[in-house]
Amino acid sequence: MTVSAMIGLGTGEVLMGKYLGEVIFLKMPSGKHLDQIIPQVEGFFHAASNTISYVVKDPSSNACAVIDSVLDLDYASGTIGYTHADAILDYIEQHQLAVQWLIETHVHADHLSAAPYIQQERGGQIGIAQQIVEVQEEFGKMFNAGTEFQRDGSQFDVLFKDGSQYMIGELLAYVIHTPGHTPACMTHVIGDAAFVGDTLFMPDGGTARADFPGGDAGQLYRSIQKILSLPDETRIFVCHDYSPGGREVAWQTSVAEERAKNIHIGHGASEAEFVAMRTKRDATLAMPTLIMPSIQVNMRAGHMPASEPGGGVYLKVPISGLKSKKSS
Numbered sequence: 001m002t003v004s005a006m007i008g009l010g011t012g013e014v015l016m017g018k019y020l021g022e023v024i025f026l027k028m029p030s031g032k033h034l035d036q037i038i039p040q041v042e043g044f045f046h047a048a049s050n051t052i053s054y055v056v057k058d059p060s061s062n063a064c065a066v067i068d069s070v071l072d073l074d075y076a077s078g079t080i081g082y083t084h085a086d087a088i089l090d091y092i093e094q095h096q097l098a099v100q101w102l103i104e105t106h107v108h109a110d111h112l113s114a115a116p117y118i119q120q121e122r123g124g125q126i127g128i129a130q131q132i133v134e135v136q137e138e139f140g141k142m143f144n145a146g147t148e149f150q151r152d153g154s155q156f157d158v159l160f161k162d163g164s165q166y167m168i169g170e171l172l173a174y175v176i177h178t179p180g181h182t183p184a185c186m187t188h189v190i191g192d193a194a195f196v197g198d199t200l201f202m203p204d205g206g207t208a209r210a211d212f213p214g215g216d217a218g219q220l221y222r223s224i225q226k227i228l229s230l231p232d233e234t235r236i237f238v239c240h241d242y243s244p245g246g247r248e249v250a251w252q253t254s255v256a257e258e259r260a261k262n263i264h265i266g267h268g269a270s271e272a273e274f275v276a277m278r279t280k281r282d283a284t285l286a287m288p289t290l291i292m293p294s295i296q297v298n299m300r301a302g303h304m305p306a307s308e309p310g311g312g313v314y315l316k317v318p319i320s321g322l323k324s325k326k327s328s
């Protein structure tokens, strides 16, 4: 089944729009099926957080999207760095790309987003799932953020809902709501490529944890089934790789490979088997080192909290705000 058939579109017909705005029907200029369009994908590995950021380029124009960009943070000294984000900007400059989108697959808990920095330099709209409001509600309370912290997603330019579609130049992208790791996780399908955020890792890495606030292992299982129902040859790009077994870092696989070989969900694992495995494993995991600063910044679309009276910007640590199952 082609992607275009799956989402109920005729050949050559796509739907563009954004959740907060008008929905407009367009004709695909190429008349190709959506999964026959092969965007150029460049990955940028951030070693400190094991994150892969992506630049996704429309093959027929210079338009691109940047997915899950990362700011460097020396937490001990409270120092922000731009080395990783600047490498992305250099690539964009070298290839004379026009940034149309800055996509966050979810509110990351292990690194700060560089989306506002890249937006300031090169433009583009910052997009995330509309379920960001649930994440903002939860963490707004936890960090006692006060009324100046709006919990309506308005810090982002665009809020996607399940099935929302958008264009990167002449390239179609659409989103699949894939919650379970967090409530606001989205998979972005762009041409023949799926950017799965923290749902699936490489086949030998398994799947993402489901024990953060709002996480749910059963929901994650069902979300992963949506990804695995994409065409076999769909390229899958993961958000993290931890080099299991000491192998080289890797970030690209396929639906067929994941379905056959994923150590957590391949070989037709049932939901009950998956939930049991995931729950047991999550109980052994400590909270990510940078979860406190990451959440506070990323729930604000990558912006720092407002400066306090007298100047200075501060990030909080709520004592006992997050229980690590490992240490409890």
Ligand SMILES: [Fe+2]
Pocket (backbone or CB within 6 Å): 106, 107, 108, 109, 110, 181, 198
């Ligand atoms: Fe994550």
